Amino acid sequence: MxxxxxxxxAAILIALAFVFSCSDGFNGDVGKxxxxxxxxxxxxxxxxxxxxxxxxxxxxxxxxxxxxxxxYLNNGVNGTPGANGAPGVGGSDGTNGADCAVEAMESGNYxxxxxxxxxxxxxxxxxxxxxxxxxxGIDGADGxxxxxxxxxxxxxxxxxxxxxxxxxxxxxGTHVEIRCGNNPxxxxxxxxxxxxxxxxxAVKFCSEGLLVYDLCGGSSYDPIKYFxxxxxxxxCGNLPHNPLxxxxxxxxxxxxxxxxxxxxxxxxxSDAIYSKCGGEDYNPSMQFCSSSTIYDKCGGDSYNPSTQxxxxxxIYSKCGGKDYNPLxxxxxSDAIYSKCGGEDYNPxxxxxxxxxxxxxxxxxxxxxxxxxxxxxxxxxGSKCYGNDxxxxxxxxxxxxxxxxxxxxxxxxxxxxxxxIQSPHRGICPEGWHIPSNADWDKLYRYAxxxxxxxxxxxxxxxxxxxxxxxxxxxxxxxxxxxxFSALPGGYGTSGGSFFNVGLNGLWWSASEYDASYAYIRIxxxxxxxxxxxxxxxxxxxxxxxxxxxx
Numbered sequence: 151m152x153x154x155x156x157x158x159x160a161a162i163l164i165a166l167a168f169v170f171s172c173s174d175g176f177n178g179d180v181g182k183x184x185x186x187x188x189x190x191x192x193x194x195x196x197x198x199x200x201x202x203x204x205x206x207x208x209x210x211x212x213x214x215x216x217x218x219x220x221x222y223l224n225n226g227v228n229g230t231p232g233a234n235g236a237p238g239v240g241g242s243d244g245t246n247g248a249d250c251a252v253e254a255m256e257s258g259n260y261x262x263x264x265x266x267x268x269x270x271x272x273x274x275x276x277x278x279x280x281x282x283x284x285x286x287g288i289d290g291a292d293g294x295x296x297x298x299x300x301x302x303x304x305x306x307x308x309x310x311x312x313x314x315x316x317x318x319x320x321x322x323g324t325h326v327e328i329r330c331g332n333n334p335x336x337x338x339x340x341x342x343x344x345x346x347x348x349x350x351x352a353v354k355f356c357s358e359g360l361l362v363y364d365l366c367g368g369s370s371y372d373p374i375k376y377f378x379x380x381x382x383x384x385x386c387g388n389l390p391h392n393p394l395x396x397x398x399x400x401x402x403x404x405x406x407x408x409x410x411x412x413x414x415x416x417x418x419x420s421d422a423i424y425s426k427c428g429g430e431d432y433n434p435s436m437q438f439c440s441s442s443t444i445y446d447k448c449g450g451d452s453y454n455p456s457t458q459x460x461x462x463x464x465i466y467s468k469c470g471g472k473d474y475n476p477l478x479x480x481x482x483s484d485a486i487y488s489k490c491g492g493e494d495y496n497p498x499x500x501x502x503x504x505x506x507x508x509x510x511x512x513x514x515x516x517x518x519x520x521x522x523x524x525x526x527x528x529x530x531g532s533k534c535y536g537n538d539x540x541x542x543x544x545x546x547x548x549x550x551x552x553x554x555x556x557x558x559x560x561x562x563x564x565x566x567x568x569x570i571q572s573p574h575r576g577i578c579p580e581g582w583h584i585p586s587n588a589d590w591d592k593l594y595r596y597a598x599x600x601x602x603x604x605x606x607x608x609x610x611x612x613x614x615x616x617x618x619x620x621x622x623x624x625x626x627x628x629x630x631x632x633x634f635s636a637l638p639g640g641y642g643t644s645g646g647s648f649f650n651v652g653l654n655g656l657w658w659s660a661s662e663y664d665a666s667y668a669y670i671r672i673x674x675x676x677x678x679x680x681x682x683x684x685x686x687x688x689x690x691x692x693x694x695x696x697x698x699x700x
Contacts, residue, residue, distance in 0.1 A: 503527065503579040510579075512699070513633035516596040518589070519699035522635050524657075527577055529553060533692055535640055536648050544621075545639030545651070548692035551668045553577065554584060554658045562689040565665040574660045578697035584660040585698040587682070590671050594680055597632060606661075606669060606682035614678035623652040626675030636673050642692035656683075656693045663687070 201212050201222070213221045317330035319338075327335040341348045344356030354362050355370035363370075366378035376383040377390035384391040386398035396403045397410035404411055406418030416423050417431040424432075427439030437444050438452035445452075448460030458465050459473040466474075469481030479486050480494040487495075490502030490509050500509045511522040524546025531553045534542035552561040556576045557569055573583035585593075587606045595601060597612040617628025618635040628636070640651035652675065659669040663684040670683045670693055 501579070505579065515593060515632045515634065518593060518596075520593070520634060521582070521697045522633050524637070524639060525578065525695040525697055527579075529577055531559075533642055533646075535642065535651050537646075541639070541651070545637055546694050548639070548642045548694060549577070549658070550644065550692055551658060551689035554695055555660065563666060565662060567662045570660060570662065573698075573700055576660065577695070582697040582699050584658065585696065587659050587661040587669050589698050590659055590682065593634075597634075597680070606684070608679065608681045610679045612680035613673040616680060617655075617673055621652075622675045624675055626653075628678075638673075638675055639694050644690045644692070657696050658693045 199212050199214055201208065205212060205222075208222045212219050315331035315333075317328060320327045320329060320335075325340060326338040328338060329335045339350050339352050342351050342356070343349075344362050345360050347362055349356065349362045354364055356362055357370075357373050361373070363373055364378065366376075366383055367381035371378065371383055373390065375388050375390065376385045377392050378384075379393055384393055384398075386396070386403050387401035389403065391398050391403060393410065395408045395410065396405040397412060398404075399413050402413075404413050404418075406423050407421035409423065411418060411423045415426055417426055418424075419431075419434050422434070424434055425439070427444050428442035430444065432439065432444045437446055439445075440452075440455050443455070445455055446460070448465050449463035451465065453460065453465045457468055459468055460466075461473075461476050464476070466476055467481070469486050470484035472486065474481060474486045479488055481487075482494075482497045485497070487497055488502065488504060489495075490500075490504070491507035493509075495502065495509055500511050502509055506527065508526060510525075512519055513522040526542055526546040528542075528547060529549070532547040532549050534540075535545055535548060550559075550562055552559050552566075554576050555561065555566070555570070555574065557566050560566075561569070572586070574586075575582070576584040578584060591605045591607040593616075594607050594609040594612040597615040598609045600609070613636075614628050615631040616634040616636045617626075617630060618637050619627050619630045621627070621637050623638070626638075636655050638650070638652050638655045640649055640654060641656050642648045654675070655673045657671045659671060659682075661669040663669055666689060667685055667687050668689050670687045672681045672683055673679075
């Protein structure tokens with residue numbers, strides 16, 4: 151078996167037992183009896199007593215031996231609980247143990263090799279030696295003279311020592327058996343070498359004479375081409391394929407942060423796996439996917455494109471399913487409106503005159519929608535009462551008739567009935583018009599609850615219900631039942647004079663009286679009625695305007 155080498159797979163215990171015995175020596179002479187020793191003195195009794203008086207400061211108990219205090223005892227105090235130990239840090243995985251093998255030597259014995267290190271040697275056991283006779287007993291020391299003793303009996307011979315168990319190693323072809331006496335044999339696999347590294351061919355193999363690998367399903371393989379997992383071989387494009395870390399598609403390996411993915415439906419970005427969007431890759435840090443469509447993020451955030459949109463990195467809800475421009479528009483009740491003067495407003499109570507970006511309150515009275523305040527449109531020829539801008543904010547502008555109608559100034563001194571449309575917009579905002587006599591009559595009759603067809607119509611009570619609840623002189627305020635909020639803005643002349651603010655409210659109609667006059671409507675501080683005027687109301691006078699929605 152010179153040159154044969156073996157792997158150690160079990161611990162070998164070789165026990166050698168030896169039994170020794172000694173024969174009895176010859177009996178010595180009987181020694182003389184020794185003299186009696188002197189009696190020992192009586193010991194002193196000790197007791198523990200509870201301390202009292204001044205002794206309390208020295209301890210809780212005192213130890214008294216005879217009449218002498220030899221010490222004090224104190225009651226022990228309970229120790230404080232020990233602090234919890236810090237959690238143990240997770241240890242690193244232990245390294246794999248090196249294979250151990252036995253290698254035969256020319257002497258017939260074996261050396262034990264673990265890895266590349268000789269750890270020890272094994273020798274075949276030899277028969278145990280016979281037990282050695284026991285030595286003679288030592289003579290007893292002379293005792294004091296005493297009575298002569300009788301001869302003692304002879305000692306027995308010591309028993310022979312037991313033979314040691316022999317161990318032998320037997321090569322049975324596929325492995326080596328170690329046999330020790332009648333004990334069960336221990337099997338040892340034969341060792342092979344791979345570039346000076348021993349390995350067990352039953353579980354490993356050597357590739358290219360350089361590296362040792364585990365067998366895969368009991369067979370060797372080409373590690374340059376294959377990877378073994380769960381006793382199966384994997385290869386992708388003639389390269390080893392680890393299915394735990396890579397996927398294989400069209401003979402190409404794919405891995406994202408050591409995880410496999412499907413390149414047909416997924417992609418890898420910044421060590422994270424994402425689903426493709428409509429079959430396309432995208433940049434997840436700047437884009438997102440919704441309904442198979444790629445969108446840019448809004449201010450770094452994703453949103454729902456079916457109900458939201460992005461404008462200047464801000465997410466907004468759609469308006470009636472539509473996008474809009476939040477800088478110039480706003481949404482109210484699923485409808486898009488232009489802002490008024492850069493501000494949102496409530497379209498259910500106000501509308502915007504986009505010409506100047508001014509808001510006007512409006513109110514529904516019966517079937518008519520009226521402005522709930524006077525027109526404050528600054529146009530050439532219009533005036534503020536007393537030329538005070540504050541009065542325009544309160545009462546609106548004052549206009550002559552041709553300006554109100556949007557006609558030539560010649561219409562202030564000549565008839566222009568052929569140019570009057572129905573409805574007639576004049577200077578009202580788009581979608582609104584200057585009310586005619588018929589429009590004013592309808593308002594009056596709705597306010598006072600009467601019916602009729604005569605026109606123009608003077609109402610005995612409509613003024614009370616249409617006037618504002620404040621702003622009229624001498625407690626001439628109305629009840630403002632319908633939100634019309636009529637105010638006493640007075641009137642002016644073309645020469646620059648102004649009259650009756652706080653006393654009267656006067657409004658133009660689109661109805662022409664004749665070449666010099668046009669119809670107006672009047673309310674008073676001291677009268678509940680609401681009247682009309684015609685003859686004597688020169689078109690060149692300056693009155694207020696209320697617009698009516700088309």
